[in-house]
Amino acid sequence: MRLTTRSLPPALLALAVAAATGCAPQESSPSATASAATASCTPAALSTEAAGKLTVGTDKPAYAPWFQDDDPASGKGFESAVAYSVAKALGYRADQVVWRTVPFNNSFAPGEKDFDFDINQVSISDGRKRAVDFSSGYYDVRQAVVALKKSPYAKARSAADLKGAKLGAQVGTTSLDTIDEIIGPKQRPAVFQKNDFAKSALGNGQVDAIVVDLPTAFYITSAEVPEAEVVGQFARSAGTAEQFGLVLDKDSPLTSCVTRAVDGLRADGTLAALEKKWLADAVDAPVLK
Structure with a gap:
């Protein structure tokens, strides 16, 4: 004969309910999930190149x-x-x-x-x-153009004004992409392995202007090539x-x-x-x- 919970005495009914509740699957609380995520992002848990470093x-x-x-x-x-x-x-x-x-x-x-x-x-x-x-x-990030102050391209106010310039940028950078995709110069841009080489080329007249990220542009003109100036920056494209x-x-x-x-x-x-x-x-x- 099978007993239902309705037929159980009150004391046994309480025990049955408690047992059922204890066996029911429990959902993780947000704080518990966050704690577990935090624990997995500690030096003890992370698999780094060198243990503990x-x-x-x-x-x-x-x-x-x-x-x-x-x-x-x-x-x-x-x-x-x-x-x-x-x-x-x-x-x-x-x-x-x-x-x-x-x-x-x-x-x-x-x-x-x-x-x-x-x-x-x-x-x-x-x-x-x-x-x-x-x-x-x-x-x-925003990309910027740097030219010598005496250069006619220092007065550029648009990408179109730079189409006739000999431009330069570091290889593999979005600065080089900016030259190709936004400015579209008539001359093939000069490509440099490092920004140091691009800055030297600007200083000795091998290129009319270089493209770098904006903070680097300000540093170049203030501390490294003071005879140069930031011509301008390109606005971000919407959504990108x-x-x-x-x-x-x-x-x-x-x-x-x-x-x-x-x-x-x-x-x-x-x-x-x-x-x-x-x-x-x-x-x-x-x-x-």
Whole structure:
């Protein structure tokens, strides 16, 4: 004879209800889920290049204003400060961060990486995403044109005004894409392995102007080629804002944690504060139409 709960004495009925409740599947609370996610993004849980260390890549020389005095480990300069802020968000002390020299183009080329993430003004693009992972963006970018003050192209006010110029940019960069896709010059642009070579070419008259990101443009004209000036900047296209992102190995187990760290730094105002501190000079330039 099978007993139903209705036929059970009150004491046994209470026990039966308690047992049923204890066996019922329980949904995770948001706080429990967040705690589990946080726990998986700690040095003890992360599978990094070196156990207990966070290996960060960047190119050499490490240019200002992104780094100071060609020393990524100083914590000075916008990208150095961002790297250490991400490390701190992941639970790493400054002395647990290891820097590795990685040429710009190698950072997002196909193949296994020897860094946990790379920070080197690498713009997020669909093409690059086929070979590597990116964090969410840590800096919104605009491209700018730099010319010598005595050059007729220093008076340019539009992309059309630059079509006759001999332009230059670093290989593999969105600066070079800007020349090809937005300016469309009559002459083939000069392509340089590093921005140092582009700056030298500008100074000695091999090119009429170069294209770089806006903060770099202001630094070049204030500290490296003072006889040059920022001609202007290009506005972002609607819906396609260019952003720098941290580069990770394709399908890296660290991608979600690094992205969460970057998102947290944006949400709590850290990225804005670092931008104000290190990139404050790059705030205004005419917009080239």
